[in-house]
Amino acid sequence: xxxxxxxxxxxxxxxxxxxxxxxxxxxxxxxxxxxxxxxxxxxxxxxxxxxxxxxxxxxxxxxxxxxxxxxxxxxxxxxxxxxxxxxxxxxxxxxxxxxxxxxxxxxxxxxxxxxxxxxxxxxxxxxxxxxxxxxxxxxxxxxxxxxxxxxxxxxxxxxxxxxxxxxxxxxxxxxxxxxxxxxxxxxxxxxxxxxxxxxxxxxxxxxxxxxxxxxxxxxxxxxxxxxxxxxxxxxxxxxxxxxxxxxxxxxxxxxxxxxxxxxxxxxxxxxxxxxxxxxxxxxxxxxxxxxxxxxxxxxxxxxxxxxxxxxxxxxxxxxxxxxxxxxxxxxxxxxxxxxxxxxxxxxxxxxxxxxx
Numbered sequence: 001x002x003x004x005x006x007x008x009x010x011x012x013x014x015x016x017x018x019x020x021x022x023x024x025x026x027x028x029x030x031x032x033x034x035x036x037x038x039x040x041x042x043x044x045x046x047x048x049x050x051x052x053x054x055x056x057x058x059x060x061x062x063x064x065x066x067x068x069x070x071x072x073x074x075x076x077x078x079x080x081x082x083x084x085x086x087x088x089x090x091x092x093x094x095x096x097x098x099x100x101x102x103x104x105x106x107x108x109x110x111x112x113x114x115x116x117x118x119x120x121x122x123x124x125x126x127x128x129x130x131x132x133x134x135x136x137x138x139x140x141x142x143x144x145x146x147x148x149x150x151x152x153x154x155x156x157x158x159x160x161x162x163x164x165x166x167x168x169x170x171x172x173x174x175x176x177x178x179x180x181x182x183x184x185x186x187x188x189x190x191x192x193x194x195x196x197x198x199x200x201x202x203x204x205x206x207x208x209x210x211x212x213x214x215x216x217x218x219x220x221x222x223x224x225x226x227x228x229x230x231x232x233x234x235x236x237x238x239x240x241x242x243x244x245x246x247x248x249x250x251x252x253x254x255x256x257x258x259x260x261x262x263x264x265x266x267x268x269x270x271x272x273x274x275x276x277x278x279x280x281x282x283x284x285x286x287x288x289x290x291x292x293x294x295x296x297x298x299x300x301x302x303x304x305x306x307x308x309x310x311x312x313x314x315x316x317x318x319x320x321x322x323x324x325x326x327x328x329x330x331x332x333x334x335x336x337x338x339x340x341x342x343x344x345x346x347x348x349x350x351x352x353x354x355x356x
Contacts, residue, residue, distance in 0.1 A: 085181050085184065085185055086185065086253075086288055086289075086290045086291070087185055087188045087189055087205075087253065087288070087290055087292075088181075088184055088185060088188055088310060088337065090251055090286075090288065090303065091188075091303075091308065091309065091310040091339075092310065094303050096303065096304075096305055096308060096309045096310060097309060097310045097311075097312055098309050098310070098311050098312070098340070099312050099313075100144065100311060100312065100313040100336070102313075103144060103312070103313015103314045103336045104146075104313065104314060104336070106144055106313065107143065107144055107197065107198055108141045108142060108143055108144060108197065108198035108199070108200055109141065109142040109144055109200075109311055109340070110139065110140075110141055111139075111140055111141075111142065111340075112138065112139055112140070138345060140200065141198050141199040141200035142200045142202065142311060142338065142340055143195065143196070143197035143198055143200050143201070143202055143338070144311070144313050144336050144338060145195065145197070145202075145336070145338070146314070146334050146335070146336055147180050147183050147184055147187075147334065147335050147336070147337065148180065148332050148333065148334040148335075149176040149177075149179040149180050149332070149333050149334075150176070150330060150331065150332050150333075151172040151173065151175070151176045151330075151331050151333075152172075152328055152329060152330045152331065153172070153328075153329050153331070154327060154328055154329070155327050155328070155329065173318070173331070173333070176331075176333040177316060177333050179333075180316060180333050180334070180335055181316065182291075182292070184335060184337045184338075185290070185291070185292050186204075186292045187202060187204055187338060187339065188204050188205065188292075188310075188339045189204050189205050189206060189253070189290060189292040189293055189299070190204050190205075190206050190207065190292060190294075191203045191204030191205075191206060191207035191208065192204070192338075193207045202338050202339070203339070203341050204339055204341065205253075205299050205301060205308075205339075205341065205351055205353065206297065206299070206353055208341040208343075208349065208351060210343035210347045210348075210349040211341075211349050211351040211352070211353050212237075212240040212241065212243075212244060212349060212351065212352040212353065213352075213353050213354075213355070214233070214236060214237050214240055214352055214353065214354040214355075215354075215355070215356065216233050216296070216298070216354045216355060216356050217229045217232065217233055218356075219296055219356065220233075220254070220258045220261050220262070220298070221257050221258050221260070221261045225261065226267070227264070227265070227266035227267055227270070227274040227277060228267070230262070230274055230278065231266075231274075231277060231278060231281070233298075233354060234252065234278055234281055234284070234300070235281060237298075237300045237352040237354055238250065238281065238282075238283065238284075238300065238352075240352045241300060241302060241350055241351075241352050244348040244349055244350065245348050246302045246304070246306070246307060246348065246349070246350030247283070247302075248282075248283030248284075248285075248302055248303075248304075249283050249284075249285045249302070249303050249304075250283050250284050250285065250300050250301060250302055250303065251284075251285060251286045251287075251288055251300075251301050251303055252278065252284060252286070252287045252288070252298065252299070252300055253287075253288050253289075253290045253293055253298065253299040253300075253301065254287065254288070254289055254290070254293060254298050255289070255290070255293035255294060255295055255296075255297060255298075256289055256291060256293075257295050258289075258298070259289045261274070262274040262275040262278065262287065263275055275287060285303070296355055296356045297353065297354070297355045298353075298354040298355075299351065299352070299353055299354070300351070300352040300354070301350065301351050302350030302351070304350060305342075306342060306344075306350065307341070307342055307349065307350030307351060308339060308340065308341050308342065308350075308351070309339075309340050309342075310337060310338075310339060310340070311337070311338050311339070311340050312336065312337050313336030313337075314334065314335055314336040314337075315335060315337075316333065316334075316335040316337075317333070317334055317335065318331055318332065318333050318334075319331070319332050319334065320332075
């Protein structure tokens, strides 16, 4: 029995492939459709192969998973992922996404930040020469790791599902997708500062060095916190963003433990809740409860590409390979989605991190 070990190893020369699945990826320029079927307009399953140096759609014959079974997996995976993506969903809904073409074929994103220039001058004739200037550019790098989780199904279980007419069990696919989504969400809020590659490090809202910090008046779920103190905290955090020349719009992220607190009355016998009053602050477009926000931390984030964008090299996707002579079918739910938290060269940033 042939033992297959599939791996893609990044090095200074690009990628080195080991195993049939990895070889398929490498030979097609890291095209994900070379290792998973996709459905054409005719409703048939295809895979992408390279012929005469060009990608060609080839019909899939004797596929392990049939078309409807792939659809079951894909639908289950997308549904499970969407349930967990709060912060990432906000970035996508506001168009704060930078799509990397062929993200599997790149290990880092190279980008530039830009410095400011001197102010304009005032004179009466317009002929006086002003100070010449040009912005400073700085090259930086952002790692593009793959977030993934594996699961498998044996051939007997798959065959039994078909013979009985029962729907394919998608529990493992949903669990794998949820793990991938939760990891992506955790990186956005908490960063991955221990992960460094290619001269860059992945940062999130809470570990970005240039974020603004603010000391909360009290725990928002403590009796010492009132609607008035929470409002004062929010206004002060907004002012910190304005001082850094970031004017909104903003989303306020709070941990689960604070959700019930902001639904209390703003004051005794009030006709509105704390949540409603906070949303009346100019520029605050939403208050979101994020699972990955730890206790006693709140975040005010400007929804602008100068503050944050999601770098996406691969949407949440499933790929397949086989082992044990085809008796075991392996599946990997994978994605390339990392946050790019930004500040200008003067350290100005549109994120305010409130904590005790």
